[in-house]
Structures are given as C-alpha cells and as structure tokens.
Amino acid sequence: MFEATPRNTQDLRREKLVRLLFLMMTALLVLPVLIILTVLVVKGSPAISWEFLTGEPTNGMTAGGIFPALVGTIWLVVVALVVSLPIGVAAALYLSEYAPDNALTRAINLAIINLAGVPSIVHALFGVGAFVLFFEFGTSILAASLTLAVMSLPVVIVSTREAMQSVPKAFREACWNMGATRWQTIRQVVLPNSISGILTGVILEVSRTAGETAPIMFTGAAFFLPFLPQSVFDQTMALSLHLFVISTQVPNVPEALPFGVALVLILMVLLMNALSITFRTWLRRKKKW
Amino acid sequence: MKRSAGDDRRDRAWYVDKAVATLVFLGGISAIVFIIGIFVFISREGMGFLTDHFSFSDMFGSIRWAPTSDNNPTYGILALLAGTASVTGLAMLIAVPFSLGAAIYIAEFAKGRTRETLKILVEMLAAIPSVVWGFIGLTLMNPLIIQTFNVPLGLCVLNSGIILGLMAAPIMTTIAEDALKAVPDQYREAAEAMGATKWQVTWRVVLPAARQGLLAAVLLGVGRGFGETMAVLMASGHSINLPTSPFDSVRALTATIAAELGETAVGEPHYQVLFTLGILLFAVTFIINLTADLIVKGVRKK
Amino acid sequence: MVAPAPTSASAATEPEISVRDLTIRYGDHVALKGATLEVHPNEIFGIIGPANSGKTSFLKVLNRMDVFNRGMSFTGDVQVGGKDVRAWRNLFALRRQIGVVFPLPVGLPLTVYDNVAFAPRLAGIRDKSTLDGIVERCLRRAALWDEVKDRLKALGSLLSGGQQQRLTIARALSQEPRVLLLDEFSIAVDPVTTMRIEDVLKELKEEMTIVLVTNLVQQARRLADRTAFFLMGECVTVAPTEELFGPHAEERARDYVEGRFG
Numbered sequence: 001m002f003e004a005t006p007r008n009t010q011d012l013r014r015e016k017l018v019r020l021l022f023l024m025m026t027a028l029l030v031l032p033v034l035i036i037l038t039v040l041v042v043k044g045s046p047a048i049s050w051e052f053l054t055g056e057p058t059n060g061m062t063a064g065g066i067f068p069a070l071v072g073t074i075w076l077v078v079v080a081l082v083v084s085l086p087i088g089v090a091a092a093l094y095l096s097e098y099a100p101d102n103a104l105t106r107a108i109n110l111a112i113i114n115l116a117g118v119p120s121i122v123h124a125l126f127g128v129g130a131f132v133l134f135f136e137f138g139t140s141i142l143a144a145s146l147t148l149a150v151m152s153l154p155v156v157i158v159s160t161r162e163a164m165q166s167v168p169k170a171f172r173e174a175c176w177n178m179g180a181t182r183w184q185t186i187r188q189v190v191l192p193n194s195i196s197g198i199l200t201g202v203i204l205e206v207s208r209t210a211g212e213t214a215p216i217m218f219t220g221a222a223f224f225l226p227f228l229p230q231s232v233f234d235q236t237m238a239l240s241l242h243l244f245v246i247s248t249q250v251p252n253v254p255e256a257l258p259f260g261v262a263l264v265l266i267l268m269v270l271l272m273n274a275l276s277i278t279f280r281t282w283l284r285r286k287k288k289w
Numbered sequence: 290m291k292r293s294a295g296d297d298r299r300d301r302a303w304y305v306d307k308a309v310a311t312l313v314f315l316g317g318i319s320a321i322v323f324i325i326g327i328f329v330f331i332s333r334e335g336m337g338f339l340t341d342h343f344s345f346s347d348m349f350g351s352i353r354w355a356p357t358s359d360n361n362p363t364y365g366i367l368a369l370l371a372g373t374a375s376v377t378g379l380a381m382l383i384a385v386p387f388s389l390g391a392a393i394y395i396a397e398f399a400k401g402r403t404r405e406t407l408k409i410l411v412e413m414l415a416a417i418p419s420v421v422w423g424f425i426g427l428t429l430m431n432p433l434i435i436q437t438f439n440v441p442l443g444l445c446v447l448n449s450g451i452i453l454g455l456m457a458a459p460i461m462t463t464i465a466e467d468a469l470k471a472v473p474d475q476y477r478e479a480a481e482a483m484g485a486t487k488w489q490v491t492w493r494v495v496l497p498a499a500r501q502g503l504l505a506a507v508l509l510g511v512g513r514g515f516g517e518t519m520a521v522l523m524a525s526g527h528s529i530n531l532p533t534s535p536f537d538s539v540r541a542l543t544a545t546i547a548a549e550l551g552e553t554a555v556g557e558p559h560y561q562v563l564f565t566l567g568i569l570l571f572a573v574t575f576i577i578n579l580t581a582d583l584i585v586k587g588v589r590k591k
Numbered sequence: 592m593v594a595p596a597p598t599s600a601s602a603a604t605e606p607e608i609s610v611r612d613l614t615i616r617y618g619d620h621v622a623l624k625g626a627t628l629e630v631h632p633n634e635i636f637g638i639i640g641p642a643n644s645g646k647t648s649f650l651k652v653l654n655r656m657d658v659f660n661r662g663m664s665f666t667g668d669v670q671v672g673g674k675d676v677r678a679w680r681n682l683f684a685l686r687r688q689i690g691v692v693f694p695l696p697v698g699l700p701l702t703v704y705d706n707v708a709f710a711p712r713l714a715g716i717r718d719k720s721t722l723d724g725i726v727e728r729c730l731r732r733a734a735l736w737d738e739v740k741d742r743l744k745a746l747g748s749l750l751s752g753g754q755q756q757r758l759t760i761a762r763a764l765s766q767e768p769r770v771l772l773l774d775e776f777s778i779a780v781d782p783v784t785t786m787r788i789e790d791v792l793k794e795l796k797e798e799m800t801i802v803l804v805t806n807l808v809q810q811a812r813r814l815a816d817r818t819a820f821f822l823m824g825e826c827v828t829v830a831p832t833e834e835l836f837g838p839h840a841e842e843r844a845r846d847y848v849e850g851r852f853g
Contacts, residue, residue: 011486018488019398025390026399029462030410032455036417036425090316098313100661110582111320117509117578118327118571119516120419121543124550125567129330133555150323157320171748174697174759176659178710178766179687181306188709193700211418214518218550240420247424248523262424266417273416277409288700289748296688297674299681302713306683 037270040263047260061224061246062253066261068228072141072221072236073210075229079145080152080209081202087149088156089198095157096164097172097186116154120214123151127219142232144220148209155208156201163197164190168289196283203276207269213240239265328571335564338364342558343565354529356549356559364562368529372539375532376525377514379450384458384514385507391458392465392506397491415459419519426452426524440536442526447535449525453514461510468502469495501584508581512574518543542566605673607632607770607800608653613667615648617660622648626667626826628819635792635801637815637832639808640847644821646804650772653802654689655682672769687713690763690799694775696755698747699762703730703739706747706758710766725765732795733761734787752779760788764795771795774804789814808848812836820844 055065091108099105127147137143167190175185221238223245229236243265247258342364351365395407430451431443472495480490496503526538527548540548546563553560608630615623623645630636638646648663655676657663669676671689679685687710699706707726716722726743730736735757739745747758756779763771773792777785792801792814805811811818812832819829820841828841835841836848846852 011489015486015488019394022390022394022398025387026394026407029387029391029455029458030407030414033410033413033417036421036429039425039429087316087319090313091319092316094313094317098310099317104318108317108320110579111324113582114324114575114578115320117512117516117574118324119518119543119574121518121546122327122331122516122567122571122574125331125334125546125564126327128550129334129564130326133334134330150327153320153323170695170697171699173656173659173693174699174762175709177654177656177686177689177691177693178762179683179685179713180709181302181683183306183309184302184713186309188701189699207416211420213418213420214547217547240418243424244420244519244523247427258424258428262421266421269416269418270413273413277412288746289698296684297679297681298684300684303681303683 037266040259040266044256044259044261044263047254047256048263052260053264061250062257066239066242066264068225069237069239069242069261070264071228072238073240075141075232075236076145076148076216076221076238077206077209079141079232080148081205083146084149084153084156084205085198085202088153088201089160091153091157092160092164092197093186096161097182097190112154112157115150118151120151120212123147123215124218126150127215132219138233139218139222139235140220140233141229141236142220144216144236145232147215147219148212151212151215152205152209155204156198159201159204160194160197163194163200166197167193193288196280200276200280203272203279207272207276210272211240211265211269213238213244217241217244239268328568331564331567331571335561335568337556338558338561338565342562352529352531354545356562357552362558366542366566368531369540369542369545369566371531372525372529373515373541373543375446375535375539376449376453376521376541377511379446379535380453380457380514381507381511382454383451384454384461384510387454388458388461388506388510389465389503392462392469393491393496395462396466396469397487397495411459411462414455415463417456419456419517420523422452422456422520423523426520430524434536438536442536442538444524444526445536445538446525446532449521449539449541450535452520452524453517456517456520457510457513460513461506464506464509465499465503468499468506471502472498505581505584508577508584512577512581515577516543516570516574518547522547542570546570604632606630606670607672608636608802609668609670610649611668613649613652613665613669615645615652615657615663615665617648618662621824623821623824623826626821628826628829630800630802631817632800633796633798634816635796635803635814637811637818638802638804638821639806639811639818640821640827641823641852642806643823645824645826646821647774649821650691650774650802650804652676653770653772654686654691655679656686658682687766688769690766690768690771692756692759692763692771692773692776694778696752696759696779698750698755698758700746700748702744703747703750703758704743707761707765710762714766729761729764732764732791733757734784734791735761753781753784756780757784757788760791769799771799771801772804773801775806777805777807777810785810808850820847822847 052065053070054067056067058064095105095108124147127143131137131143131146132139171189172185175189216238220235221241222235223237223241225235225237239261243258243261246253246261348364348366350367351363352368353363353365354368355363391411395404399407426448430448434440434443434445434448476494476498477490480494485493521541522544525541525544527540528538529540530537532539546566549559550563553563606629611627613623613626614621626649638649640646651657652665652669653671653676657665676685699709701709704726707729708722711722711725727736730739735754738754747755750758756776760776776788789810795801803811803815815832817829818832818835820827820835822843828844830840835844840848
C-alpha cells in the first residue's frame with residue numbers, strides 16, 4: 001500500500017501544503033464569526049446606550065430604545081424554559097435510567113433527532129395550529145413559548161442524558177444492592193452528578209430560544225405594541241422579531257439602530273455560549289471519581 | 290436492629306418509586322407525542338387544501354405561484370422548489386468542502402490548544418441566530434455583491450447560498466469530526482508504521498473508513514439548509530422564478546410560508562396551501578434525518 | 592445435585608437460605624443448572640469454583656438483583672429467612688436485609704460519612720448521634736476507621752482502591768443484614784487488609800449468616816464452615832470444609848482444590 005521507503009522531501013513538502021490548505025479552509029470557516037462580530041460592534045455600538053436598553057421605541061420605531069423587546073424576549077425564554085426543563089429532564093431520566101433496549105426506545109431517540117431537525121417555520125405552523133387555534137390560547141406569550149419549548153426540547157434532553165450516562169453504572173448497582181429504589185438512587189447519586197449536563201442544556205436552550213424568529217412570529221410576538229405584557233396571555237415584542245421588522249419593513253431607520261439591535265442580540269447569544277463553554281471546562285477539572 | 294422476614298411491606302419509598310417511573314415514562318414518550326403532534330396539527334390546517342383544491346400536476350408542474358389572484362389562483366411550486374434547491378445547492382457546494390476540510394484539520398492535524406479554540410469558534414458560528422444571518426445578508430453581503438460583481442441587486446441566490454453555507458457548516462463540521470474521531474487509532478498507527486505521512490494516512494485510511502459518517506454529516510447539513518427560514522427570507526430576494534444565474538432573486542419554500550402566512554385568514558385556501566407546504570417540508574426533512582440516522586447507525590454497529 | 596444430609600445439630604434448625612433446583616438463564620444461555628443447597632444460620636458458607644461457574648449469578652438471585660438485568664431469569668425454589676424470594680412484595684425491603692460486597696471496590700461519590708449512613712437512612716434513621724454511632728462502628732469493623740476518622744467529609748469515590756473496598760464492606764455492615772454476601776472481596780485488597788477483614792468475618796458470623804464466594808481456595812479453607820463447589824454451571828457438591836479439602840472429597844472438587852485445573 002505505501003512504499004516502504006523513508007519519507008522523501010516531496011512527500012514532506014506535499015504534507016506541509018496539505019496542512020496549510022486545511023488550515024486555511026478552517027480559518028475561512030471560523031473567520032466570519034469574528035468579522036461579523038467586528039462589523040456589528042463597529043456599526044452598532046453608536047446606538048448602544050443606557051437609554052437604548054431601557055427606553056421604548058419612539059417615532060414610529062425609527063428611534064428610541066428596545067426595552068419592550070428585551071422584556072418580551074425574557075418572558076418568552078423563561079416560560080419556554082419552565083415548560084421544557086421538567087419534560088426534558090424526565091425524558092433524559094427515562095432514556096438513561098429506565099429505558100430497555102427495545103423498539104420504543106429506538107423510536108424515542110429517532111423522534112428526538114427529528115424534532116431537532118424540523119424547520120423553524122414548521123414549528124411556527126404547528127404552534128399556530130395547536131396552541132393558537134386548537135387549544136385556543138390565541139396569539140400570546142403562552143402559545144409562542146410553548147412552540148419554543150417543543151423546539152428546544154431535544155437540546156435539554158441530549159445534554160442532560162449525556163451527563164447522566166457518564167455516571168458509572170457501578171454506583172447505581174451499589175445503591176440498589178443496599179435496597180435503594182431507583183428514584184432514591186437517582187436523587188442521591190445520579191441527579192447531583194448530572195447538574196452540569198442540565199445546566200449546559202439550559203444555557204444552550206436559552207441561547208437558541210432568544211434568537212428564534214419564525215416560531216414566534218405568528219404565535220405571539222408582534223411589532224407595534226404600546227404596552228408591556230402583563231400576563232402570559234398577552235402578546236409581546238421580541239428582540240429577534242424587532243430586528244427582522246426594522247431591517248426589512250420600516251423605512252428611514254438610521255443605520256446604527258438595526259445594527260444596535262443585532263449587536264445586542266448576538267452579544268446575548270454569544271455570551272451565553274461562552275458561559276456554557278467555560279462552565280464545561282471548569283467542570284471537567286472537578287473530577288469526582 | 291435485626292429485622293425479621295415479616296418486614297415485607299410496601300412503604301412510601303416503594304410508591305414514590307412507582308410514581309416517578311410513570312412520570313418519567315411520560316417524559317420519555319413526549320418526543321414521539323410532539324413529532325406526531327406536529328404532523329397532526331399542520332395536516333389539520335392544511336387538509337382542506339389537499340381535499341378540495343389539490344392537483345399534483347398543477348402544484349409540482351407549474352411555476353405560477355399566485356394564491357392571491359382573484360379570478361384564477363394557482364399553486365404551482367416549481368419555482369419555489371427551484372428557489373430552495375438552488376440556494377441549498379449552492380450552500381452545499383460552498384460548505385461541504387470547507388466543512389470537511391475543517392473537520393479533517395481539527396480531527397487529524399490540530400493539537401491541544403489550537404484544537405480547543407477552533408472547536409469553540411465553530412460552536413460560536415453555530416450559535417448565531419438566523420435573523421442575524423439574514424441581517425448580515427441584507428446589510429453586508431448585499432452591497433458587497435453589488436460592488437464586486439457589478440449587478441443591480443445583491444439579494445440573490447449567491448447571497449443566500451453563502452449565508453446558508455456558513456449556517457450549515459458547523460453541524461457538518463461537528464458530525465464529520467465525530468465520524469473521523471470514531472475511526473480507531475489502530476488504523477492510523479498501522480499506516481504510520483508503514484512509513485506513511487499524516488496526510489497519506491488521512492487520505493488513504495481514515496477518510497475511507499469514516500465514509501458513512503461523513504455522508505451523514507453532509508445529509509444533516511442539507512437538512513439544515515433546506516429548512517432554514519429567516520436568513521433565506523431576508524437574503525434571497527423576492528422574485529418567484531426559476532433562477533438562471535446566481536445573481537437572480539429567488540424565493541424558497543420556507544420563506545414563502547413566512548412571508549405570506551400573516552396575510553391570510555384562517556381557513557381560506559391560501560392559508561391551507563401554506564400549511565400543505567409545511568407538510569411537504571416536514572416530510573422531506575424527516576426523510577433526510579431518518580436516512581442520516583440510519584447511516585450513522587450502520588457505522589456504529591461496526 | 593442433592594446436598595448431603597445434615598450432620599451437625601445446628602443444621603436441624605431452619606436453614607437461613609434454602610435453594611432447590613435453581614436454574615438461572617441469561618436469554619438462552621444457562622448459567623446455573625439445578626442447584627440445590629442449604630445455608631445454615633450463623634455459618635460462613637463458602638462457594639469455590641472456576642470462573643463462569645454460576646457463582647456470581649447465584650448471589651444475584653438471592654437478593655433479586657435479577658430484576659435489573661432484563662435478559663436474566665430463574666426457575667426453582669429460593670428461600671431466604673424462610674420466605675420465598677419471589678413472594679416478596681417489596682424487593683427493596685428484601686435487599687435492605689442482605690448486604691453485598693463485590694469484587695470491584697465502589698466508593699459512592701458522597702462523603703465517607705454519607706456512604707456509610709446511606710443504608711441506615713434508607714431504614715428511616717435520622718437521629719444524628721445514632722448515625723454517628725453506626726458510622727463509627729461499621730468503619731471500625733471494616734478496618735477503615737483509623738484511616739478516615741479525620742476525613743469523614745472526604746469523597747468516598749476518591750479514596751484508594753483498598754480503602755474503597757473496605758468502605759463497601761462498611762456500607763454492607765451498616766445495613767445490619769441477616770445475610771452478608773461476599774463475591775471475591777479480596778481481589779483489589781492487599782494481603783494485610785484481607786487478613787484483618789477475614790478476622791472481622793469470623794466475628795461477624797455470630798450476628799449474621801455469611802456466604803463467601805472466593806477464588807482463593809485457601810481463604811475458603813480458613814473461613815468457611817461448609818463449602819460448595821460450583822463447576823461450569825453446576826453445584827457439584829456441598830460439604831463441611833475439612834471434608835472438601837480432605838482425601839474423601841468428591842473427585843472433581845478434589846482436583847480443583849489441589850490445583851489440577853481452574
């Protein structure tokens with residue numbers, strides 16, 4: 001297969017070239033992150049100010065702040081989390097601790113993969129058909145958050161399950177042999193050692209739901225809203241939708257404004273990802289066995 | 290504290306354990322419930338179109354998409370399909386080589402700190418929300434394309450294609466990297482012992498062995514590109530036609546739904562046909578994900 | 592295979608463990624076939640034999656750990672403390688009465704204190720001073736107290752292998768079990784510690800019944816009152832230990848004990 005001769009200079013030169021080629025390909029892939037961030041910072045920071053973050057939009061959305069949109073995004077993210085976290089952790093527990101190796105389990109895993117791959121607009125359609133219309137929640141934070149919750153379920157399940165499965169089986173058997181029930185074992189050994197996975201899943205979910213637009217567009221987020229939402233049955237503004245509308249449908253907007261919104265959004269998202277990465281590295285150092 | 294054999298009583302812990310097992314099972318099947326639910330509810334809204342107005346040749350054979358026309362509404366989606374296909378196709382053309390190249394570099398060549406940094410950067414790329422990508426397409430790529438290629442409008446297939454490529458790249462890179470890492474070290478060591486350079490080892494041994502995982506990575510990237518909504522909506526323009534050049538404006542399936550749903554009234558044919566498009570999108574991405582999963586399962590069994 | 596008729600007075604009382612025609616399967620594979628034996632109260636009952644003879648599977652059935660292994664099933668009559676293990680309605684209560692020590696040391700990722708307090712807490716004991724007493728007593732008997740008495744808050748999973756094994760023994764003792772099952776407990780333990788634990792076992796048999804699976808034939812000789820010889824999924828013979836090691840032992844047992852195979 002290979003000539004059993006010592007490496008010659010031609011091979012080495014080719015090796016160096018190939019290495020360089022792949023390095024460049026990788027660079028071209030990851031450079032855009034830095035470029036985008038730089039552009040957004042340069043063009044968007046003129047708009048950023050305390051008033052921008054705490055004030056309301058004025059002048060037909062062409063000036064003022066983004067406070068209602070920020071508040072709305074927080075509403076949506078929190079409600080979605082409250083719904084998806086218990087279901088996601090329960091599902092992960094089932095898959096990790098209870099599920100036998102049968103067709104149902106394979107079906108569940110397939111469903112999770114597919115749920116993760118459903119296009120965001122299809123989630124929006126589902127949200128309209130199910131939560132807005134069938135369950136009659138109307139266009140509301142509730143409908144939009146439930147749509148987001150279903151969308152981000154896979155993220156919570158996968159990261160929690162991975163953490164749980166990394167707890168060695170021997171610990172569980174030791175507890176069972178002492179007469180502990182499955183739940184007692186989970187509560188005292190498995191769950192405390194899976195918090196890392198749960199938190200990672202939470203951070204990732206928050207980061208995704210904060211940036212999504214399509215699923216909330218027709219289920220509860222709106223653009224021109226004079227009041228802040230008072231309950232989950234109200235509609236709300238949202239950062240992502242705000243960016244979409246002012247960059248495509250509102251004329252005469254000063255350049256810095258949409259860039260400012262985009263900057264706030266991307267900083268929120270990147271910061272949360274950085275948090276989850278730091279958290280993971282910190283945890284990897286604190287070995288418990 | 291010696292207990293006799295008579296201590297066989299079902300205590301609170303026993304009942305709690307059973308209750309938890311049930312709750313947890315419900316959580317477990319929730320994923321199946323939701324996937325089926327998605328299909329059921331979008332079908333429910335779109336069913337009216339399928340039973341009353343649907344004609345296969347009209348839909349899949351015509352480029353005339355005019356659901357709002359008063360006297361003769363038509364639902365030809367050929368142009369929309371072409372829009373999706375062209376944008377996704379271009380995105381894959383750009384992204385696949387770069388993603389695979391990056392995956393090879395990260396998995397085979399990069400070490401320690403460099404590798405960690407690169408992986409983090411790829412994760413960051415994946416985290417950028419689609420509306421921000423669309424915004425970039427609108428404000429950055431648009432003028433860039435107009436200037437570089439001397440065309441009147443920069444919202445086109447090329448714009449969307451590049452953006453979509455960058456959006457699909459992270460998932461392809463990650464899965465491809467997993468596939469490469471799954472190749473056992475013994476293969477590499479055996480080749481190196483015979484005097485091969487790192488690149489020769491990669492090209493002749495690792496890549497062929499990871500073939501199926503790489504294919505799955507590409508499939509998942511296609512699925513991602515196919516289903517993307519906001520970025521394509523904002524960057525590909527608004528003309529509904531068959532593209533003849535990368536500088537043509539097109540409209541994708543996903544973007545059509547997003548752009549038009551707000552204008553429809555619940556229950557009318559236009560509303561229903563958009564849901565039907567949703568069923569189509571759901572089915573296609575389901576098949577893509579299923580195929581990719583089957584391929585990966587085949588790899589794991591080895 | 593039928594066990595020989597009881598020869599001592601103590602055997603006239605109810606056996607602690609009674610097994611009749613026990614067959615254990617993993618799917619189609621038969622791990623143990625038609626085993627019949629009795630374990631008397633307050634004795635150390637040894638089980639020796641080469642690997643894959645069904646010894647560990649046998650232990651698993653006694654405390655119904657088979658329910659955690661989906662492919663595992665068994666037929667036959669198994670009684671612990673006079674009650675059929677299949678008739679127990681609360682299997683967790685059954686397991687609380689049986690202590691188990693495995694070959695591989697397992698320190699739970701809890702503090703040393705919580706490791707040993709785990710089982711008493713399961714039994715409902717909350718009072719701190721009572722727990723303190725139990726923890727100290729069990730750690731002393733497991734020959735671990737001196738090494739950890741100042742670090743009761745250390746993580747059990749980060750102790751050394753030999754310490755984790757003794758921690759496992761302390762946990763089993765904290766259950767105050769009626770039966771203690773030991774499965775090759777000395778594999779990961781140094782000889783000195785092994786000796787100390789063997790001394791403890793000799794004392795413990797006054798309070799409980801002990802089943803000792805071991806691949807160290809001499810260990811069985813030192814500790815067991817009666818010993819069973821398992822070979823390739825069969826309980827070949829059960830006899831008072833001295834007999835098993837003597838000239839009149841069953842032929843295959845004698846071969847194994849004299850090192851001709853295994």
